[in-house]
Amino acid sequence: MKPAPLILALGAVVLVAGSCARRQPPQNDVLMKTITNFEEVVDAPLAHGKQVYSRYCAVCHGLEGKGDGFNAFNVKPRPRDFTDSAFVTRLDTALIVETISKGGRSVGLSSAMPPWGRTLSEADVRSAAGYVRYLARSAASAKPASDTLSQ
């Protein structure tokens, strides 16, 4: 697709968002709702990473990245827990990408992690790596929040 119409459309939304806040139409809940959902809709790389992750990785690593996918109990050593954010943040993105595309064996880890580089495109692998980081990030930011709640 030519990017032009999409960018135009997105630009229009941003404009609308700005001018809307000024006018504050109270009865128009339909329009206000779009703006709150806007980010979720446009963060395309993250959405793509989630798609790739859910399809290829979640079966072992779990949908939320806790290393508890339904096949996890068959895998020894257990699949990596990506919500261990201290561990994941230490990793270089290049290493995550290499592990995904060449498999655990190539980086001296378990061969239970298969190589995906011949199945997925480089962009897919990068998006999945980005999503792994996102899982760690959101686990890290969720923790203190729940602590405050319990206090």
Place this chain on the structure above:
Amino acid sequence: MSRGWLYWWLKDPRDYLKASRMPTFRLKDDEIRDLVEYLMGLDAENSPPHPITALASAAGRSDTGAVIVSESRCVSCHTINDRGGKLAPELERIGDKVRPEWLPNFLRNVHYYQPEKRMLEYNFTDQNALDIASYLLGEFSEQAYALPDVAGQGPQSLSRKEERAQQGLKLFAKYGCGGCHAVGGRGRLPKVGPKLTNIGNRLESLLDFGTQRDVVPTLYNWLFMKIKKPDIFDSSSAMPNFYLTDKEAFEITVALLGNRDNHYASEFLVRKTERSLYKKPSGEFGELFDRYSCITCHSIDRYGGTLSTVPLTSEGSKVKFEWLRDYLINPSALRPILTERMPKFRMTEREASLMADYIKRVYVSDEIPRFFEFELKPADAETGRQLFQSYQCVNCHITDGAGGYVGPDLDNTGNRLEAGWVLKWLMNPLKYKPETIHPDFGFTEPEARQLTAYLMTKRQAHP
């Protein structure tokens, strides 16, 4: 179909089925009654080829029906109590929807009632159909869809009914029902909505925002609001409400805004060269293929359904004849994690042999060696076993009774698969199943041969 159900369905389809794709037309009580009269008058004139006249409740055994429903894997396509497939209508309140005498007749004569043959026609006997109907009608009914009485009116006279039906026909046209529903053998009618071609070029100064004076008058706002709530600018609008989520409405709006200057995004264009090579099979196999609606779930040459994970394009090169014949008669769960399973058709042995034979001869790929099994050596099998261990294939596949459930059970590979297929599959899984999640390990030819030799030793005794 029951009159009461139809009334409430037309009033708001989501009341019966939350996920319905049928939109709500904001019809008035009188309009609904007119349409009900018109639609109920459209009863088929001829009787089906295998008519069942006995009443289901009298002749069916509900417990037997329950067993057949589970055996037939109805939930692969139908939803029952929020579980099951999305391909076919939900069944959890089927008892409220259909007339009791219609259901067994439908089950016995699916393709008479449904000529487009999406649903397969099981080899049910009359008794099977009565049993299933008895189970479904008894189990899945809330008796909640009676036609409401019109206040202060007795039973309708025949001429009043006739009048209503006439009016219903006009409403059917007015609301463009024929755009989606084929009626009376006439097929679908043209759409009644205005053209959307180049709608992205619509001048903002010409947009009518009706009573919505506070809105910034952009095309984006107009489209989004119209899609979200079609009568927002004009309460007399005939456009129905699809109850889309904000995200869906946003995405449609963006797509419409991009529809301008006669330009179409290349993803939406089908190239001549990309068209499928699929040709509907003919002869006796074609009749069976049609009857069991194989193409609803399976694909051939990228044409057909995607419910099944197994394309039939080169199925003949993949599985062995005896296994395929037996599987057609009694499909076992090869991939236990899948909720969509092959139904039990109640196929005769003759039908199964005929279908297996055709598939073995026609749906083949010349790239897959036919007699490769004879080239395998016992020494290869031993190396293959070691490779199998070192790649930890058992994490996803059951072998020797233990292992993961992600891929198919491999304990019967020698009886099920052709060695040539296993070899080629291991070397390039994506080629044979583009949507597979089987990793491509980049095996060399000798490695793939060794793994094949090992896997072909896996055989289970015939049950």
